[in-house]
Amino acid sequence: MPIEITMPRLSDTMESGTILKWNVSEGDNVSSGDAVADIETDKATMEMQVYDDGTLAKILVNEGESVGVGTVIALLAEEGEDPKDAASAATGNGKKKDETAEGKDESDESAEKDDAEEKDEKQDADEAEGKKESESEQSGETIKTERRTEPKGAEQTSSGRMRISPVAQRLAADNKVDLKSIQGSGPSGRIIKRDVLKAIESGQETAAAVAPSARRDGEKPASPITRVSPVAVSDEGPGPLEARTIELSNMRQTIAKRLVESKTTIPHYQVTVTFDMDPLLELRKTLNEQLAPQRVKLSVNDFLVRACALSMHRHHEFNASWTGDGIKVHGEVNVGIAISMPAERGGGLVVATIRNADQKGLRTISADSKKLAEKARTRGLSIEEMIDSTFTLSNLGMFGVDNFTAIINPPNSAILAVGAALEKPVVRDGQLVVGHEMSGTLSCDHRIIDGAMAAEYLQTLRQFIENPGTLLV
Amino acid sequence: MSDAMREDKRVFLMGEEVAEYNGAYKVSRGMLDEFGPRRIIDTPISEGGFAGLGIGAAMHGLRPIIEFMSWSFSLVAADQILNNAPKMLYMSGGQFGCPIVFRGNNGAGGQLGSTHSWCVESLYSNVPGAKIAIPFDPYDAKGLLRTAILDPNPVFVLESERLLSIKGEVPEESYEIPFAEALIRRSGSDCTIVSFGRPLYFCLEAAEQLAKEGIDCEVIDGRTIRPLDIDTIVKSVRKTNYCVVVDQSWPFASVSSEIAAQVHMRCFDDLDNHVFRVNNDDVPAPYAYNLEQEMLPNARKIVEAVRAVTYNA
Structure with missing residues (x-):
């Protein structure tokens, strides 16, 4: 059998x-x-x-x-x-x-x-x-054994064929239009002449189609002034955007379901503080210089993960879940870090779990988080690597964001949203000087955490961040 | 007809009520007086008889014009007109041709019921050996008929009772309109509409309406179904990328299906959609006025077809 x-x-x-x-x-x-x-x-x-x-x-x-x-x-x-x-x-x-x-x-x-x-x-x-x-x-992978070379893709039917009218196909071929970039407006998504004409008008000819043909002509590389820009844009500016409907990936469906559930069932409120980041940035610089030979490079986020985790020990409600008839305080401190997925993997967002973050040193946290981010963006995380977080950290600092608020990642009781450590005029000892500040906004589940408790947690967190030596040992 | 009869003594007209009554539809008014009863001949109500008589006369060198009061009645002469006339040249090994013209009213006259509302073009164009011309206006009626009379083969001229009242400029002198030369009745760039005879009026009406919506239609009058000027149609479709064929006969195995097939074959790479067809509904012609209007190709159906084929529905 x-x-x-x-x-x-x-x-x-x-x-x-x-x-x-x-x-x-x-x-x-x-x-x-x-x-x-x-x-x-x-x-x-x-x-x-x-x-x-x-x-x-x-x-x-x-x-x-x-x-x-x-x-x-x-x-x-x-x-x-x-x-x-x-x-x-x-x-x-x-x-x-x-x-x-x-x-x-x-x-x-x-x-x-x-x-x-x-x-x-x-x-x-x-x-x-x-x-x-x-x-x-979708996954951005290259199938090396690809046999078909003709453009195929965007408008594939359920049976895997692309619907396109004969004249549209011919027009696209003549004008080197990438059919994958076209959304068909005919029946069942058939790409029709109008769609291709629109694509031609908006100058969607792919750079790939332009560059090799220029090379084939045997010309010397053009001077920088005349070089064709990598993305061909017509003189009239970018073409009109086309209305379209994006099919939901499983991930997008899950994000939608869980966040609607969170935002509609959890009584959120936010508390914001500003951290003086100068000591932490200085320590980080020193450590990274000294650890460079060991190829260790700590990020601000690594410090934050540890600071959040250590703060849990003094504020158990932040390491807890609402169960409906009780509040479950967890025995492990697992800090989730939000990782955005690259567009070629379909975009979206996952939360990777750094387990027992309170028990780990900066070096381990850094290694864990690098490994998870890398894996999330290339191969995808396993379920194990995504479950059991007890608190989530969302950091948009790398985008230069001042501050923002985040939605709690159930069953967590809180999420910390941090912006960038920005150079600012600050008051130190009564003097106006240039320093670095970072904003952190905590979203809390009011069923578990009251405002004063949130303030106290942030106070603890601030002590760790502004006295970063305490994070080392 | 009179011009041809004046020029050529072999030409004569025969049919029901063509002489004494000046024609059931007054097509032959005054001809009896001019040409006399030897050349303008009233017949009994016996299509099989006078069609066969005409074929025999043609085989013997005369140039008969046989009028069917309606092409619906030609069906009783089917053996003569489909089985004898078109095959005579072939079957006689070239000894006898059959230079005969059958003409009469084709298509729904208006509340004539199922049996008297025939559109025979699809049925008859299936037979090799005969030519079929369909005039659109008085100018074409005269020119195509003259070409038909001069043609050494049997020619079916399908006139329309509904078009007999159409008035138009017709030159006094004789002229011929060559077969297999379609005419673009309205030029346009967005969609090709092909038709013959009466439905062309609906096509032009539809084209006017569509022009207001921004769809610029090209209306082609095929003029002759056999031989068919497919080249003009192909040229137009290559320009517009869309094609609607309007045909007043039933859709199955019809003139429209033939043109659609040829367009698909010749213009495959130029089409942005399959060819759409507007036909008589696939039912016997109803008697009731409103049902008959709905059954026939009409401007509304054509407008809808053009919108659909151009993805503007």
């Missing part, structure tokens, strides 16, 4: 998952522990491991498709079993499981396909390929 590989439940809240990428093909041998697929859940993109050895006999759920937890997504032929026999069992099995699957994302298309599985196998393969392209766009 073939071994059924089912959509795993990768988090408590996961109801369905999307196969982003199959790392193996039908016929490949796999061993227990191999990461055979990348799966997008409501929270994260994760690798899926197999727990058996064998040969992948049949892929039942194509890339880009979403199915409910428990749905059979592939069949594994055991050692000694003929993969073909295992695969032939596919249709019946797949259908049965699909019928019981709860995944609401499951489309009619996949149901239809099951019915005509065998006949449409070739088409399925085409579809999968189309999906792969669109997924790779």
Whole structure:
């Protein structure tokens, strides 16, 4: 009997998952522990491991498709079993499981396909390929084995084909318009002549299309004055923006759901203080100079994480959750740091958890946070790396922001929003001097934390930040 | 007709009530007086008989013009006009041609019921060997008819009862309008509308309305269905990228489906949308006035089709 590989439940809240990428093909041998697929859940993109050895006999759920937890997504032929026999069992099995699957994302298309599985196998393969392209766009990955070179993409139908009228295609080719950048306005998103003309007018010809042709002409690199700018912009300025609807990624849906829940059910209020940052910046400079040979570079944020964590020990309500009938004070101090995702990975925001931040030194916090940020932006975080935070720190200082307020990340009781450490005229010992100040705004759950408690927490935090030596030992 | 008869003694007119009554629709008014009963011949109500008689005369060197009071009645002469006339040259190995003109009213006259409202162009244009001309106005009626009479092949001239009252400038002298030369009745840049005969008036009406909406239509009068001037249509569609074919016969296997197929074949890379068609609804013609108007191609249907094909719906 073939071994059924089912959509795993990768988090408590996961109801369905999307196969982003199959790392193996039908016929490949796999061993227990191999990461055979990348799966997008409501929270994260994760690798899926197999727990058996064998040969992948049949892929039942194509890339880009979403199915409910428990749905059979592939069949594994055991050692000694003929993969073909295992695969032939596919249709019946797949259908049965699909019928019981709860995944609401499951489309009619996949149901239809099951019915005509065998006949449409070739088409399925085409579809999968189309999906792969669109997924790779989202994730910013490069598929090295890409065979299609013609422009494909933006307006792919559910079957992976792009809808475009013949004349629109020809116009786009003649004018070197990147079809991926065009939103079709015809039926089912078909790209029509008008769409391409609009794109031409607004000068959307890609720089890529311009630059290589200039090089092909064999000309010497043009002088800086005449060089074609990397982004071709027409003389009339930027073209009109086009109205469009962006499909929600799982992450965007989760952000929307959780933050609406937070902002509508948690009685938020904010308290703002300004920190004198001169001592901390000075200490940081010194430390970084001395630690440079060890390739350690501490960020302001690393200090803040530690300062927040240490403050928890004096203010337990900040390390607590509202349970409905009680206040649960946590035994661990896990500081979440908000990380924005790059646009090529679909944008959005994740909160990475620095566990036991109160127990860790600056060096470890720095290393942890660098590792998490890097992983979040390249491969995506695992659920483990995102859950269990007890307090969140959101820092927009790198954008030069003065101050802002943040929405509490449930089930936290508070979130600290910090801006940049800005050079300002400040009063020190009755004298007007130039110094660095940073604003911090604490959003609190009033069910747990009262205003005075927030003020006290910020006072503690200020003591740590303005006396940064206390953060070292 | 009179011009041709004056020039060529072989030409004669035969049909129901063409002589004594001056024509059921007064098309042959005064011709009996001028040419006499040997050349303007009243027939019994027997299309099969006089159509066959005409074909025989044509095979023997005469140039008959056979008038059907309505093309709806030509169906009883189907064997003669579809099975004999168009194939004669071929079947006789070139010994006999069949230089005959069948003419009469085609299309819904207005509340004539299902059996008398035939639009035969789709049915008849399916048959190789015959030519089909459809005049739009008096000028074309005279020019196309003359070309038909001079043509050595059988030609069906599909006139319209509803257009007999249209007045227009017609030169005194004789002239011919060559077949397979479509005419652009209205030039425009945004959408090509192709039609023949009476529906062209609806097309022009629709084009005026659409112009107010900013859609500049080009209306092409095909003039002859066989031979078809597809080149003019193709040239226009390459310019506009959109095409609507308006055809007063039923949609299935029709003139419009043929033109649509040819446009798709010739202009595939120039199309921004598939060809849209406006036809008679696919039902027998109703008697009720309002239903009949709705069943026929009309300006509203054409406007809607143009909006849809140009993605302006």
